[in-house]
């Protein structure tokens with residue numbers, strides 16, 4: 036293999052699994068260390084710059100970082116159940132304990148004379164607005180709802196996300212001098228274009244809930260609801276109760292929010308009924324567990340076929356029983372099991388089987404191209420549409436995702452819009468900022484805590500079930516206190532503190548190989564990647580993790596490090612007599628639309 | 643040394659031997675030696691060898707003298723029996739222990755100072771008596787623990803860290819061991835575990851006195867230019883005569899060598915040493931030839947490594963003394979004090 040090029044950020048960035056997996060590339064270990072040090076406000080600001088909504092995301096994020104977390108791989112076959120660091124809930128700790136951070140927010144910049152419109156006030160638009168407002172752009176955000184927040188406000192139920200948290204974090208953004216126009220549906224892009232905005236961002240989400248066109252649906256409509264519409268009505272206070280026996284159809288996160296909300300509005304016998312098997316359900320594992328924890332059964336392999344009603348009054352839902360079968364190509368499909376249909380009685384039913392995009396307000400003769408699926412045709416990196424001054428992001432761009440993706444899109448779109456309005460090439464992206472800092476303080480002293488905690492993952496305490504189910508406004512999870520947060524933070528392996536190898540210094544004494552608890556380091560003859568992966572001290576079977584390969588050493592061999600399960604304990608560097616290994620903190624901040632746009636020319640070319 | 647304990651976590655695919663132990667179960671405490679010390683590399687080779695041989699750590703007795711090298715038994719085989727004796731006296735304590743209980747596996751660990759200076763007499767007699775042991779000398783050419791004075795194995799002309807050349811003649815432990823009748827003699831290098839681990843395995847499975855002189859660079863006092871025991875010097879002058887494999891049975895193929903180049907030697911424990919010749923003219927069964935070869939190459943400044951001599955049919959001390967098989971601590975009172983009649987019988991046989 037060729038020696039690893041560590042002058043490009045990707046190798047070390049990938050080692051920080053959580054940061055690499057985070058769509059907004061939040062420097063996770065950096066904020067976890069700050070939490071461990073009790074510097075909650077600093078930890079909050081690290082998050083705020085990257086993901087804009089630390090308090091909201093610390094409660095609701097889909098957390099792609101956690102399945103990616105190295106701690107899971109490291110704990111595999113080591114006794115305890117292998118579990119990630121509670122990255123998401125630590126984020127909430129920063130938000131809960133930070134105190135007043137108002138003074139740390141960016142200053143409002145002098146107006147630069149350019150105007151931007153954002154359609155929708157969800158997380159995507161708000162991120163664009165934040166990134167552009169402090170550069171001096173005059174940003175107007177339009178939403179048909181009276182308050183800003185998008186689905187974070189209207190869909191995510193209050194028992195998961197209190198209103199104060201939303202108000203606070205949206206307040207920080209709107210406080211940057213953004214004009215928010217609530218209760219203002221945009222009904223024509225043509226008209227908006229003619230209002231003279233220099234650029235327009237569409238962050239209108241995926242607002243339409245899928246329906247089930249089954250017999251009885253129309254007749255019993257009064258007691259059958261579309262999930263996201265019903266949740267919005269609950270959120271606005273238009274709906275405050277529901278029948279005792281409720282059936283929720285669907286297996287995604289929306290279904291989980293519907294059933295748990297119904298449980299709090301008077302539903303005593305709430306059931307979730309899903310076509311697929313339990314494991315194939317779209318909902319995150321923890322969402323399913325939380326619902327079951329509240330006494331909501333999940334029934335699988337039942338396909339609804341009819342809403343049974345008496346004179347328009349919903350009586351039951353009839354289901355066809357199915358079972359999974361593997362077809363010739365090995366794909367799973369559901370086939371009728373042949374058993375008689377199952378009839379489940381209920382007072383109300385909620386349909387939560389997916390969302391769709393819809394852009395009724397965008398005229399199709401403006402030159403803005405849509406694909407066959409009804410989604411705008413976009414440059415996936417710049418988020419620019421075929422109308423060069425119109426950009427998309429969040430659920431409106433590629434269909435329903437989640438908040439953190441909406442934020443990530445918002446950052447990228449803001450960069451594109453800024454460059455577009457300055458007349459610069461949108462496809463040339465500013466590079467991320469990377470700092471490498473040696474952590475060495477003494478022969479075996481480091482400026483990070485290199486001891487490895489053997490503790491299992493901490494559980495977040497919950498409000499008592501009777502209390503939590505009494506009102507939809509009682510938050511279920513209570514968050515970590517300081518001492519539990521510290522213990523959980525200690526589980527983080529500091530994957531950003533990189534093992535950096537200097538070939539010229541190595542005398543091939545084997546000390547690093549011998550001390551390494553995880554058998555990461557091998558000195559061997561070079562070969563192609565497949566060869567090398569096999570001949571290491573521990574075969575490197577996880578191909579998603581890269582090998583770190585040096586140039587030839589004095590004996591002609593190379594150093595190969597499998598980054599997969601490195602603990603970042605620094606023992607290799609402590610035992611190295613020559614300082615050929617050093618532990619260096621790799622801090623990568625994605626570039627944002629920002630005034631200091633130096634070195635854009637050396638920027639990341641879109642691949 | 644390091645402040646933190648080595649984490650117990652291990653690689654998720656770390657293999658277990660037939661006893662169910664991982665290699666990590668054969669480790670000891672974290673080393674307190676200087677970072678990069680050759681001795682640590684030897685400890686790692688010992689860990690690897692015992693793990694590979696499926697020997698339960700508590701069936702081993704590790705004994706040592708005084709010196710950095712003699713400290714190392716603390717860093718491997720944590721659950722083994724151990725005795726850190728006085729300077730140079732490891733061989734007699736080991737001999738005594740072996741006489742009292744031959745059911746354990748004896749590993750002596752020493753340094754060039756410990757064995758070639760103060761303990762030279764002890765070294766000689768343990769070998770001469772054929773004590774069944776693996777005796778590893780971690781040879782760095784200096785007294786590491788007392789800050790780097792030349793030891794008796796330092797080559798004339800070798801330069802100290804301060805720039806002073808050694809003027810005394812060297813003691814060659816491999817040559818001495820051959821002369822004294824050791825039935826297994828090898829030399830290894832701490833910087834080459836691929837060679838060292840099978841040598842340690844073979845020594846453990848050998849019945850009789852097995853001596854391995856391991857050149858082990860002292861990173862603090864003897865790894866500079868001008869030293870003849872540095873990583874660089876040994877790598878440049880290493881003359882390996884063969885490469886060894888210890889295989890459980892004759893049919894086991896581990897490495898494919900061209901026909902005619904390998905020799906297989908049955909060990910007393912049923913395993914086989916498979917020897918791959920790197921030097922056509924080298925015969926490890928010829929004690930006198932080995933001595934000559936060594937001297938010739940030494941004169942050319944080469945460091946000869948590999949399995950230098952082995953007598954697979956060797957006998958140990960117990961055979962000559964006709965001692966009882968059972969460890970002494972397991973003998974009953976009746977066996978130990980067989981009564982006046984037996985005593986009378988013995989006495990009369992001596993009159």
Ligand SMILES: Cc1cc2nc3c(=O)[nH]c(=O)nc-3n(C[C@H](O)[C@H](O)[C@H](O)COP(=O)(O)OP(=O)(O)OC[C@H]3O[C@@H](n4cnc5c(N)ncnc54)[C@H](O)[C@@H]3O)c2cc1C
Nearest residue numbers: 155157158159178179185186221239240429430436437438
């Ligand atoms: C029930 C439910 C629960 C969810 N829970 C989570 C969760 O826990 N974690 C998570 O990460 N994600 C969750 N999601 C997904 C997440 O809410 C969305 O992915 C995210 O909010 C998308 O952000 P956005 O900025 O693209 O748009 P949205 O948040 O959807 O906001 C779009 C806004 O645009 C407005 N709008 C639309 N059209 C117009 C128009 N023509 N004129 C004016 N305004 C308009 C809408 O009123 C809305 O306020 C959930 C979704 C649902 C349905």
Ligand SMILES: Cc1ncc(C[n+]2csc(CCOP(=O)(O)OP(=O)(O)O)c2C)c(N)n1
Nearest residue numbers: 709710711729753754755756784785786787
């Ligand atoms: C009876 C006695 N004399 C002298 C010493 C001082 N002393 C301690 S270690 C040592 C030499 C050790 O050299 P070596 O065996 O080569 O071990 P190394 O530290 O080089 O591995 C000496 C002379 C001692 N401890 N006891």
Ligand code: SF4
Nearest residue numbers: 053104105527528530
């Ligand atoms: S251990 Fe810490 S730094 Fe490593 S992936 Fe997990 S959270 Fe990120």
Ligand code: SF4
Nearest residue numbers: 551601602604605607
């Ligand atoms: S930091 Fe070094 S010693 Fe520790 S696990 Fe990683 S490679 Fe091994």
Ligand code: SF4
Nearest residue numbers: 541542544545547611
């Ligand atoms: S400890 Fe240092 S000098 Fe020794 S092999 Fe490892 S990197 Fe090279």
Ligand SMILES: [Mg+2]
Nearest residue numbers: 753754784786
């Ligand atoms: Mg010595």
